[in-house]
Amino acid sequence: MTNINRREFLKTVGAGAVGVSSVGFNGIASIVTCAKTERKPNIVLVMADDQGWGDVGYYDHPVLKTPNLDSMASEGLRFDRFYAASPVCTPTRGSVLTGRHPNRFGAFRPGYTLRPQELTLAEALKKAGYITGHFGKWHLGSIFKGSPVSPQNSGFDEWCSTPNFFDNDPIFLRDNKAVQMFGESSEVTVDAAIEFIEKHYRSEKPFFSVIWFGSPHSPHKSSEENRDLYASSSEHMANYYGEITGIDNAVGKLRKKLRELGISNNTIVWYCSDNGGKDDVESVRGGRGDKGNIYEGGIRIPAIIEWPDKIKEHRITNVPGNTSDIFPTLLEIANIRIPEKRPLDGVSLVGLITDNMSERPPMGFWHFATKGIPTRGMKMMAEMLENQKKGIYAIDASKLNLDAGEIKNNIHWILFPAMLPGLTGRGNCIVLKGKKVM
Numbered sequence: 421m422t423n424i425n426r427r428e429f430l431k432t433v434g435a436g437a438v439g440v441s442s443v444g445f446n447g448i449a450s451i452v453t454c455a456k457t458e459r460k461p462n463i464v465l466v467m468a469d470d471q472g473w474g475d476v477g478y479y480d481h482p483v484l485k486t487p488n489l490d491s492m493a494s495e496g497l498r499f500d501r502f503y504a505a506s507p508v509c510t511p512t513r514g515s516v517l518t519g520r521h522p523n524r525f526g527a528f529r530p531g532y533t534l535r536p537q538e539l540t541l542a543e544a545l546k547k548a549g550y551i552t553g554h555f556g557k558w559h560l561g562s563i564f565k566g567s568p569v570s571p572q573n574s575g576f577d578e579w580c581s582t583p584n585f586f587d588n589d590p591i592f593l594r595d596n597k598a599v600q601m602f603g604e605s606s607e608v609t610v611d612a613a614i615e616f617i618e619k620h621y622r623s624e625k626p627f628f629s630v631i632w633f634g635s636p637h638s639p640h641k642s643s644e645e646n647r648d649l650y651a652s653s654s655e656h657m658a659n660y661y662g663e664i665t666g667i668d669n670a671v672g673k674l675r676k677k678l679r680e681l682g683i684s685n686n687t688i689v690w691y692c693s694d695n696g697g698k699d700d701v702e703s704v705r706g707g708r709g710d711k712g713n714i715y716e717g718g719i720r721i722p723a724i725i726e727w728p729d730k731i732k733e734h735r736i737t738n739v740p741g742n743t744s745d746i747f748p749t750l751l752e753i754a755n756i757r758i759p760e761k762r763p764l765d766g767v768s769l770v771g772l773i774t775d776n777m778s779e780r781p782p783m784g785f786w787h788f789a790t791k792g793i794p795t796r797g798m799k800m801m802a803e804m805l806e807n808q809k810k811g812i813y814a815i816d817a818s819k820l821n822l823d824a825g826e827i828k829n830n831i832h833w834i835l836f837p838a839m840l841p842g843l844t845g846r847g848n849c850i851v852l853k854g855k856k857v858m
């Protein structure tokens with residue numbers, strides 16, 4: 421999408437936007453698309469980090485217990501063939517926020533960033549009247565205020581986030597300050613999201629909350645309590661399973677809170693992982709290969725949608741879908757138009773929600789043979805917190821305050837660091853002048 425299209429969109433789409441959207445929806449007369457006067461559903465996206473397809477209790481895992489995910493799967497729509505757009509973190513996460521294949525937005529491996537020109541799901545929903553929040557792992561570029569690819573400049577009103585995966589007692593960035601959190605990593609993340617939900621659930625506006633856990637990504641450091649549940653397993657595996665139990669407890673806390681607040685019926689909770697499990701654990705990967713490989717083991721992931729108002733009976737689908745489909749599905753539900761010429765790679769899965777879809781167009785996956793860029797998020801946040809205690813603030817937000825919408829006018833070509841031989845830059849993109857925008 422060009423900047424002009426993006427800007428046009430951000431100018432024109434509104435809370436009351438109605439009509440048939442242009443994003444490749446399947447043409448089924450939808451019972452879930454919001455009418456002009458109907459309150460749009462709240463939306464919560466929840467994502468695990470490196471959880472293998474079968475690492476859940478509801479697939480009869482021999483050891484692992486996930487009662488809350490099992491309950492969600494038994495009440496909502498369970499996808500048995502859902503895929504990550506990429507077998508690694510960053511590109512998959514970008515696919516969620518853009519509805520596009522990672523090759524199209526140029527995030528080929530971990531540590532690449534979103535392109536500032538992308539139109540994100542948070543921007544689209546915000547423009548249509550949603551209050552938006554991001555919690556936990558970002559891994560789409562710098563999280564600092566003013567960065568063109570931070571949560572702030574990617575459509576999120578509020579965020580409590582960290583650059584990459586994290587363990588217990590994480591340090592998050594909130595209001596552009598490093599904040600020491602205390603507790604099990606996934607529960608801490610959900611607690612921050614619940615704070616956001618409690619603040620806004622009475623608002624006239626619906627909310628959009630993205631909760632991206634740092635578990636069960638290595639190193640596996642479970643809380644003692646969760647690890648003890650798997651005392652008969654090796655210490656390594658007990659830590660891995662314990663981290664998934666942490667996720668499960670956090671999902672349970674979220675679902676309980678939505679019910680307590682009386683908003684669960686009109687809240688969509690969409691759970692999935694970001695890629696398949698790794699081979700350093702006995703993950704149930706659902707096929708050949710593991711994280712990083714374009715085989716079932718690298719891209720097939722657990723996924724569930726819960727939306728009691730519209731998914732009244734539990735169903736299991738074998739129709740394939742992938743993380744690029746999240747964007748067009750939610751835009752159709754929220755009845756948001758996007759510019760017709762803007763290509764998306766995902767398709768709306770609303771037909772699966774309405775039980776009126778029996779197949780999906782073919783999906784493409786691509787292994788881009790290049791190296792990732794390390795994002796040592798925990799180390800960066802620890803250093804920042806230490807400096808902050810000494811009164812040293814590493815980030816001068818005014819120096820980073822680029823307007824992503826203006827980049828095309830001034831700068832004509834964007835390359836990402838790993839595409840330049842000899843450069844191993846981290847953080848935001850490198851910008852060169854003099855060439856035409858892709």
Ligand SMILES: [Ca+2]
Nearest residue numbers: 469470509694
């Ligand atoms: Ca991952």
